[in-house]
Amino acid sequence: MSATIDQASLPPISVRSNPLTIARLGVLPFFIFAGLFLIIPTLYLVVGAFQDQDGNLTLNNLAHIFSNEKILEAYWISIKISLASAIGGAVLGFFVAHAIVMGGLPGWLRPAITTFSGVASNFAGVPLAFAFIATIGPQGLITIFLRNGIDVGGEHLALDLRAAGFNILSFWGLTLTYLYFQIPLMVLILTPALDGLKREWREATATLGGSAVDFWRYVGLPVLWPSLMGATLLLFANSFGAIATAYALTGSSLNIITIQLYAQIRGDVLHDQNLGYALALGMIIITGGSNAIYIWLRHRSERWLR
Amino acid sequence: MKKSRFGPWIAVTIGILYFLLPLLATFEFSLKMKRGIYSFEAYRVVLADPHFQASFTYSTVMALLTIVLGILIIVPTVYWVQLRLPHLRPIIEFITLLPLVIPAIVLVFGYLRMYNSSSWLPLTGSAETTNILLLFAYVTLALPYIYRAVDTGMRAIDVRTLTEAAESLGASSWTILIKIVLPNVRVAVLSGAFLTFAIVIGEFTIASLLDRPVFGTYLQLMGANRAYEPSALAIIAFAVTWAAMVLMQVVGRDRRAAKPAH
Numbered sequence: 001m002s003a004t005i006d007q008a009s010l011p012p013i014s015v016r017s018n019p020l021t022i023a024r025l026g027v028l029p030f031f032i033f034a035g036l037f038l039i040i041p042t043l044y045l046v047v048g049a050f051q052d053q054d055g056n057l058t059l060n061n062l063a064h065i066f067s068n069e070k071i072l073e074a075y076w077i078s079i080k081i082s083l084a085s086a087i088g089g090a091v092l093g094f095f096v097a098h099a100i101v102m103g104g105l106p107g108w109l110r111p112a113i114t115t116f117s118g119v120a121s122n123f124a125g126v127p128l129a130f131a132f133i134a135t136i137g138p139q140g141l142i143t144i145f146l147r148n149g150i151d152v153g154g155e156h157l158a159l160d161l162r163a164a165g166f167n168i169l170s171f172w173g174l175t176l177t178y179l180y181f182q183i184p185l186m187v188l189i190l191t192p193a194l195d196g197l198k199r200e201w202r203e204a205t206a207t208l209g210g211s212a213v214d215f216w217r218y219v220g221l222p223v224l225w226p227s228l229m230g231a232t233l234l235l236f237a238n239s240f241g242a243i244a245t246a247y248a249l250t251g252s253s254l255n256i257i258t259i260q261l262y263a264q265i266r267g268d269v270l271h272d273q274n275l276g277y278a279l280a281l282g283m284i285i286i287t288g289g290s291n292a293i294y295i296w297l298r299h300r301s302e303r304w305l306r
Numbered sequence: 307m308k309k310s311r312f313g314p315w316i317a318v319t320i321g322i323l324y325f326l327l328p329l330l331a332t333f334e335f336s337l338k339m340k341r342g343i344y345s346f347e348a349y350r351v352v353l354a355d356p357h358f359q360a361s362f363t364y365s366t367v368m369a370l371l372t373i374v375l376g377i378l379i380i381v382p383t384v385y386w387v388q389l390r391l392p393h394l395r396p397i398i399e400f401i402t403l404l405p406l407v408i409p410a411i412v413l414v415f416g417y418l419r420m421y422n423s424s425s426w427l428p429l430t431g432s433a434e435t436t437n438i439l440l441l442f443a444y445v446t447l448a449l450p451y452i453y454r455a456v457d458t459g460m461r462a463i464d465v466r467t468l469t470e471a472a473e474s475l476g477a478s479s480w481t482i483l484i485k486i487v488l489p490n491v492r493v494a495v496l497s498g499a500f501l502t503f504a505i506v507i508g509e510f511t512i513a514s515l516l517d518r519p520v521f522g523t524y525l526q527l528m529g530a531n532r533a534y535e536p537s538a539l540a541i542i543a544f545a546v547t548w549a550a551m552v553l554m555q556v557v558g559r560d561r562r563a564a565k566p567a568h
Binding site for chain 1: 331446510
């Protein structure tokens with residue numbers, strides 16, 4: 001409606017150029033670009049997932065995924081690592097965000113930790129893998145420190161991580177590494193949500209004789225859970241699609257889905273191009289699904305917060 | 307009601323340790339290249355490595371081009387949508403969120419199928435055109451960040467009044483965009499630019515599959531073949547990310563401080 005009014009109220013600059021036409025031409029590059037380099041390439045894979053080598057419609061590619069144990073296992077390990085790092089990041093991130101928002105700590109801590117979080121949540125990829133190899137890898141600082149042990153009251157305490165079964169090239173190694181960007185991301189998402197918990201609610205709970213536990217059980221968590229769940233899903237999708245850190249950390253020895261897809265793109269290791277499309281489709285469904293629920297939950301949470 | 311601060315301190319301490327210990331460990335390891343003493347030898351070796359210089363320069367140029375092209379595509383779009391096509395806003399918002407949903411590895415898979423050397427637009431046919439494809443890929447990755455930054459910036463100014471004033475003085479649409487709108491959203495654009503820089507400078511997945519010599523693939527190669535250099539490189543990469551984020555905050559702070567003066 002507003003567009004038609006403006007069109008009438010604006011004086012025509014020249015006879016040949018209609019403002020609305022110029023505007024449509026102005027946004028055209030964006031749509032062409034998004035079509036060519038975002039939407040059509042993705043659709044190409046999605047369509048290919050439902051075709052056989054000769055272009056006939058088929059569901060065989062999807063069926064092959066479910067009958068290929070290595071692929072299923074790769075999806076499963078990816079889901080486990082993403083879940084563990086998302087839930088771990090959500091829990092630890094919640095406590096840190098809670099501490100800086102309502103923990104009564106010195107005021108300078110909050111901006112400092114927010115800045116740290118901005119940097120750490122963007123510090124991913126290959127360098128992150130290097131950092132964790134130097135920390136908990138075979139020759140890492142913490143590994144050596146724990147192996148050398150310390151003397152406490154005449155007793156020597158030491159822990160050999162490797163002998164205890166820990167290996168950085170594993171489920172736990174990758175999860176610990178992913179937590180480095182997951183925790184700060186959670187802090188960044190949750191801080192504004194915690195700011196939205198009104199002081200009055202807390203005071204009202206206290207006036208009615210409720211403890212801090214009562215507050216969280218009956219007020220805080222019920223209001224926050226859409227934000228918490230939504231953010232956890234975002235973290236999940238965030239690590240599910242990641243590959244650089246895992247690749248630099250483990251080469252191709254860890255069987256996660258992004259590394260499988262990487263190998264498939266590099267050298268068609270499945271000997272079936274369309275099965276590769278189906279792998280990609282599976283990934284889009286999982287990350288797309290979790291993002292869709294995240295957006296839905298965010299709308300729900302906005303009802304209470306601000 | 308006196309609250310215990312014990313729990314919050316524990317949470318913050320664990321958070322800070324989780325953040326700092328890997329950095330300390332990496333830094334310590336990067337100093338151990340010479341046997342028995344701490345030295346900056348690994349940094350000297352890395353900085354003198356022509357492959358480092360070439361790949362870092364390549365990625366820096368790529369990041370700057372990504373920022374320029376991203377702004378060229380996004381600023382007019384946001385401007386026209388705000389001014390005349392508000393009904394397109396939800397569609398554009400949705401599209402700009404897609405790069406966060408579709409994993410980069412899926413995106414590049416699509417490119418390799420669609421733009422291979424026997425396709426209608428053989429972008430992967432030569433090194434030059436693959437560079438262009440990589441640039442387009444990075445612009446795609448940066449869309450969510452640049453769009454949000456520009457959109458926030460443009461909501462804060464009165465686009466309509468500025469446009470009408472300029473039009474009544476006889477300015478053309480392009481003049482308005484370049485001389486009126488762009489300077490007014492400069493600060494917002496810059497904060498999106500720094501974030502884009504941080505993302506592009508270390509990108510690995512797409513460049514590796516398109517076989518371009520970026521900083522990210524150089525890092526991966528060093529990680530597979532050397533002992534101490536990767537730690538030095540991780541510290542350098544961290545410093546770059548840090549600089550980009552701090553500059554982003556500084557720019558944002560200036561905007562808030564400068565607001566009353568407008």
